[in-house]
Amino acid sequence: MSNLDWHPVSADDTRSLRSVFGTFMTGVTIVTAWDAQGTPRGFTANSFTSVSLSPALVLVCIARSAGSLPVFSEATDFAINILGDWQRDLSTTFAGRGVDKFAGVELLESEPSAPCLADSLSVLRCTRHSLVEAGDHVILIGEVQRYRSSLGSPLGYFRGSYVDFAEGAKAIQVERGSALKVGCLIAQGNGLVLVREPGCAHWSIPEVFWHSGVSQKAVIEDVFRRVGLSGQVSFIYSMFEEAGDDFTRLIFRADAAAGAPAARSGEREVRVFAADETPWLLVKGEYTVSMIQRFFTEREADAFGIYCDTADGGRIAGIAGKPVHWLDWKH
Ligand SMILES: Cc1cc2nc3c(=O)[nH]c(=O)nc-3n(C[C@H](O)[C@H](O)[C@H](O)COP(=O)(O)O)c2cc1C
Structure with a gap:
């Protein structure tokens, strides 16, 4: 017509x-x-x-x-x-x-x-x-x-077909100047949970945009829901902006409860990668690659640090001991 x-x-x-x-x-x-x-x-x-x-x-x-x-x-x-x-x-x-x-x-x-x-x-x-x-x-x-x-x-x-708004939602967030993405490095066993969106060649860490007015707890739950897992975050692991991105990433360290991950969307792939699969070679972005490498090295040594991007190339502050519940924290 x-x-x-x-x-x-x-x-x-x-x-x-x-x-x-x-x-x-x-x-x-x-x-x-x-x-x-x-x-x-x-x-x-x-x-x-x-x-x-x-x-x-x-x-x-x-x-x-x-x-x-x-x-x-x-x-x-x-x-x-x-x-x-x-x-x-x-x-x-x-x-x-x-x-x-x-x-x-x-x-x-x-x-x-x-x-x-x-x-x-x-x-x-x-x-x-x-x-x-x-x-x-x-x-x-x-x-x-x-x-x-x-x-x-x-x-x-x-027009009789489903429409994917994920990219559009990103554009709206960026336009409003509140472009913060929250992601989780979710460990399960000795592996790390990664997702691959439909049509994407690379894998990425599960993440969502953080809309203003939404609690940290809710946004973390949403990240876990994307991979069909439940679990706990322990601490902020990294904060950085990849070249070419118009949003900042805030990454938490997290551990998933037992259970097979499952994508929320029928087409999104979710998998747990072991270190010997070198998953850092499957992701995109200089910071993301080195963050995942650091994650596996630190997991091996059982000693973690927090990364913050600084003018001189970034700093890592080591964390002494394991995260404990705040009620158990000795002040
Ligand atoms: C995206 C989409 C939107 C639809 N919207 C309507 C709607 O608004 N009203 C309606 O009666 N049927 C709508 N349908 C069709 C019904 O879902 C379909 O006829 C269904 O079989 C009705 O179930 P029932 O026969 O068990 O009642 C829609 C279907 C699709 C795929």
Whole structure:
């Protein structure tokens, strides 16, 4: 279709109008509720819109043809799970029919009135406000009762395909002049956890942008979530800016609990590298290479230091002893 021609709307050809609607880029949600039998039900929806702040109203449009329309027409409570870019597979599953969409999906126990998907970017727990008939869809308007939100890039949808916002999110951060990335050198056993983003030739340490107003604890949790591990940070390990980067990196030393790492996004690779695999040759950036080399040397010697970039080429302050919990610290 030419972008200059006008086209009359035709009931016989809804496809081309649908593709024009698809030029409006959206996020992606999964709308969920319990049915009368107590079974969780849900479907992928990008028709979500915030409507009003006071009262807190949102809407989502449900196709009359949707198998779960009767459930959502009757449910007094439902949840809108706003997806992050690591939940692409979940979006595809919930856009399907007749499968057990909730198999293997973790739900938040803290919210029993609607099945809320753990690990979503945000969750809005709603009560039904009203239902409005609108052509081949029904508009479900909900009043938000509780909400929660975490860090991460949203899952986007444009012209029938998912959109990766990770680079865009970086651009926004840089524009706002708050470009700090927090990364973790996560040790597991004798190895180091590295990630490789889709389409990237090199590996890197797991890291996320630190948005203003977000606690250190939350940002560290987000780094761990990216690699599907849990663990503890012990101390700030390094702070530097690679040539050509428009952000600073703040790196923590961390140890992961046992368990296989797993990427949050279906396409991101996560692996534990041993020293004899020389993982510092697989990463990019002069500082990152030497930091990973230093990590393995120090781990071997069980003596760590903190690096700070200085005008004369950088300084390392040695740490005496192992980090202890602050309650056990002898003042
Ligand atoms: C990205 C995306 C967005 C969608 N948005 C909507 C929507 O807003 N409303 C809707 O009724 N269906 C939407 N769908 C289609 C439903 O997810 C799909 O029809 C699903 O099978 C409905 O599940 P159900 O039949 O179990 O109710 C969307 C699908 C995708 C992939």
